[in-house]
Amino acid sequence: MRVVMAGGHSRIALILERLLSTRGDSVAGLIRNPAQATSPAVAGAEALVVDLERASVEEVAKHLDGADAVVFAAGAGAGSGAARKESVDRDAAILLADAAEAAGVGRYLLISAMGADLRARDDTLDPVFRAYLRAKAAAEEAVRARTALGVTVVRPGLLTDAEATGR
Numbered sequence: 001m002r003v004v005m006a007g008g009h010s011r012i013a014l015i016l017e018r019l020l021s022t023r024g025d026s027v028a029g030l031i032r033n034p035a036q037a038t039s040p041a042v043a044g045a046e047a048l049v050v051d052l053e054r055a056s057v058e059e060v061a062k063h064l065d066g067a068d069a070v071v072f073a074a075g076a077g078a079g080s081g082a083a084r085k086e087s088v089d090r091d092a093a094i095l096l097a098d099a100a101e102a103a104g105v106g107r108y109l110l111i112s113a114m115g116a117d118l119r120a121r122d123d124t125l126d127p128v129f130r131a132y133l134r135a136k137a138a139a140e141e142a143v144r145a146r147t148a149l150g151v152t153v154v155r156p157g158l159l160t161d162a163e164a165t166g167r
Contacts, residue, residue, distance in 0.1 A: 002026040004067045004105075006052060006096050007074025009039035011159060012111055016071065017043035030063060030074075052092035060099035069107035070100045072139075082131035089132060093139035101148045108149045112136045114157045 003020055005013045008029015020027045021044025029040035030050050037047035048063050052074060064070060072093045076084035093110060100108055113136045119125065120133035140153050 001069070002028075002067045003069045003071060004028045004030060004048070004064050005045070005071040005073050006030045006092065007072070008045060008047060009036040010073045010075065011161075012156075013071065013073040014039060014043045016073070017045040021045060028063070028067075030060075052095055053087050055095070057095060057098045057102055060095060061102040064099055064103035064105050067100075067103065067105045069109065070096055070105050071109040071111070072096050072143075073111045076132070080128075082128050085128065085132040085135040088135075090135035090138045090142075094142045097143045097146055097149060101146065106150055108143060108146070108151045110139060110143050110151065110153045112140055112153050112155045114155045116140060116155065 003025055005017065005028070007013050008017070008031045013029055017027045017029055017040055027045040028048050029045045030048050030052065031037060031040065032049070032051045034049050037049070040047040050060060050063055052060065074088055074092055076088040097108055113133055116133045116136035117140070120130055120137050122130065125133075143149070143151050144153065
């Protein structure tokens with residue numbers, strides 16, 4: 001199986017890249033910065049440099065050629081503003097779906113955020129965090145509407161580097 005992950009150096013992607021490559025799957029991680037290439041490589045994945053904030057559907061689709069599944073594990077990251085939440089957490093997720101359809105990829109896994117659709121309306125939350133939740137909710141809606149992709153949305157809660165508990 002060939003799996004390509006957007007956000008190839010993110011914490012979630014690195015764990016998944018290691019698991020899949022250990023299983024014998026072909027794995028690639030899309031990264032924005034060439035300096036990040038060692039992270040996916042250490043996890044057993046091929047690093048592919050592409051900036052999802054600037055790339056075209058056709059450019060991304062070339063990187064997905066032959067893939068069975070794509071994973072959107074990218075994110076604007078802590079410290080970024082509302083505009084980057086939209087350009088990465090929403091727009092890049094949608095771009096990956098467009099490219100996956102163009103490349104004939106059958107599966108799309110979107111890493112979202114717990115309660116993205118409901119908590120985005122909470123006026124008591126930090127405005128940038130609300131922008132993040134709105135971006136994730138919009139990405140979910142746009143990706144779920146696809147009929148050519150089998151879509152799975154995962155809404156993780158708090159992420160930790162602690163040892164797994166099995167729960």
